[in-house]
Amino acid sequence: MQVLLKGLRLLNPDQGLDKKADILISNGIIEKIGSIDTSEIKDVKEYNFEGKLCVPGLYDMHVHFREPGQEDKETVVSGSNSAAAGGFTGVACMPNTNPAIDSAEVVKFIIDRGRDHLVDIDPIGAVSKGRKGEGLAPMLELYDAGAVGFSDDGTAVKTSALLRRALEYSKMIDAPIIEHCEDESLAGGSMNESIVSTQLGLPSIPTVAEDLIVMRGILLAEYTGGKIHVAHISSKRSVELVRDAKKRGIEVTAEAAPHHFTLTDECIKAFDPNYKMNPPLREQKDVDAIIEGLQDGTIDCIASDHAPHNIEEKEMEFIYAPNGIIGLETQLGITLSELYHTKKLTIEQIVEKLSINPRKVLNLEVPQIAVGETANLTIIDTEKEWEVDIKSFKSRSINSPFGGRKLKGKSLSVINSLQMFVDGEFHSI
Numbered sequence: 001m002q003v004l005l006k007g008l009r010l011l012n013p014d015q016g017l018d019k020k021a022d023i024l025i026s027n028g029i030i031e032k033i034g035s036i037d038t039s040e041i042k043d044v045k046e047y048n049f050e051g052k053l054c055v056p057g058l059y060d061m062h063v064h065f066r067e068p069g070q071e072d073k074e075t076v077v078s079g080s081n082s083a084a085a086g087g088f089t090g091v092a093c094m095p096n097t098n099p100a101i102d103s104a105e106v107v108k109f110i111i112d113r114g115r116d117h118l119v120d121i122d123p124i125g126a127v128s129k130g131r132k133g134e135g136l137a138p139m140l141e142l143y144d145a146g147a148v149g150f151s152d153d154g155t156a157v158k159t160s161a162l163l164r165r166a167l168e169y170s171k172m173i174d175a176p177i178i179e180h181c182e183d184e185s186l187a188g189g190s191m192n193e194s195i196v197s198t199q200l201g202l203p204s205i206p207t208v209a210e211d212l213i214v215m216r217g218i219l220l221a222e223y224t225g226g227k228i229h230v231a232h233i234s235s236k237r238s239v240e241l242v243r244d245a246k247k248r249g250i251e252v253t254a255e256a257a258p259h260h261f262t263l264t265d266e267c268i269k270a271f272d273p274n275y276k277m278n279p280p281l282r283e284q285k286d287v288d289a290i291i292e293g294l295q296d297g298t299i300d301c302i303a304s305d306h307a308p309h310n311i312e313e314k315e316m317e318f319i320y321a322p323n324g325i326i327g328l329e330t331q332l333g334i335t336l337s338e339l340y341h342t343k344k345l346t347i348e349q350i351v352e353k354l355s356i357n358p359r360k361v362l363n364l365e366v367p368q369i370a371v372g373e374t375a376n377l378t379i380i381d382t383e384k385e386w387e388v389d390i391k392s393f394k395s396r397s398i399n400s401p402f403g404g405r406k407l408k409g410k411s412l413s414v415i416n417s418l419q420m421f422v423d424g425e426f427h428s429i
């Protein structure tokens, strides 16, 4: 089967590629790039993407699919459908499932669940058995089974000693430890510690809880030579710590989630649990620092922290509701609206943070837009204006604070693994 994509702007900063061309895909492989005349080709499905952007398939390195254990919230397949709808051709899924991704069996189970899907599924193995922080998970076995990084996300690695060992093991295979940066002894609140938490009388989590664990990770990465990746960075001080560590040549990378560069703890005043996540929404100074960190390269990646929860749980009183919001289907639109259309980031920087850098952090191949390569592509209309309708999402859950928000920029199609997702449907190609 052949597919012809007409009129694209091909953009891949990793290849130094930026040009206007058509793409012919045959059996999932890019066969021709250039000005392609349809009359030359028989049996071809043609799509007119005049002026639209074509980039290496987007990759979200931080999602929570709830399989195994809480399939009513999300499965590997429903989460992957949500990823495809959001413009992603690959995701890394976090190990706080039940059971946790702490054995080769669970790693293989998840890979198997996603096997025939358009979206590549890369499991993140747990650092500790059951994520309990008592002993290391069999990290090398998890890696051999297909895990691409390690994390106890949901919580930080419990002790410095365990993190040190985890870094030593992961160094052998050049994989990152992805740290949820939060000091347990300072955590336990349900929002950021600020004037707003005082006004609302809610138990709070100070930014220093994050900063301490970011600093611990940096120091231990320096000491062991291992790689630390700071998940969902949310505080100004943490951004400064990562910036300084990078200057000193320490192997540290970081990601930020769209809610942390668009929303502040002022949103909590409505007591809507769809604004509750961990780390919590911070203050404007933190939002500004995250944007600066994205601009100067301190923050390498944008990742959703897609965290589905069912409505019964999420609609509890604010302090009892679980942490987390879904994000796969709003991430690209928010990023383009808040960072590209406001001229805070260039389109090249956005492609780096949403496609290239996450794969580099996880040592995955960056898709190339070149003849002979597998077609792994996202086609984006940066100018498309749309309103977030959560009910139309592919995710099984609806816990998003962005319902009704007007956005500019949307994925039109994704292509990978001999499939194309376009107009809300998957097709074999």
Ligand code: DOR
Pocket: 064, 096, 153, 154, 155, 180, 276, 277, 278, 279, 305, 307, 308, 323, 324, 325
């Ligand atoms: O808000 C969050 N939700 N933060 C986390 O670290 C975990 C996640 C989840 O699994 O729900």
